[in-house]
Amino acid sequence: MDRPNIQGQIGYLTLNSEGAVLASEGDLKNDEKTAGILHGLITLAHNRLDPKAFDKGFKRLTVTYEDHAYVVCLSNRKIHIVKRQVQAT
Structure with a gap:
């Protein structure tokens, strides 16, 4: 699968809906620990946030640190x- 390069991208993960790694590259290559943490965060957000946010089409979650950020998107029953x-x- 040919993935578009996103400006500033230093790694990526693609997960299935259960959190299993389907594809990875760069800083996140084979990083199952980060995959598990971010999948858990999505699950927590889904359970704690207003359900209407998910009914309206939850699009993106960003976790920002001083020097990097994780951008999480849900699409086609996959987590990018x-x-x-x-x-x-």
């Missing part, structure tokens, strides 16, 4: 995670 480098302002 991109690790991006964040530029200091």
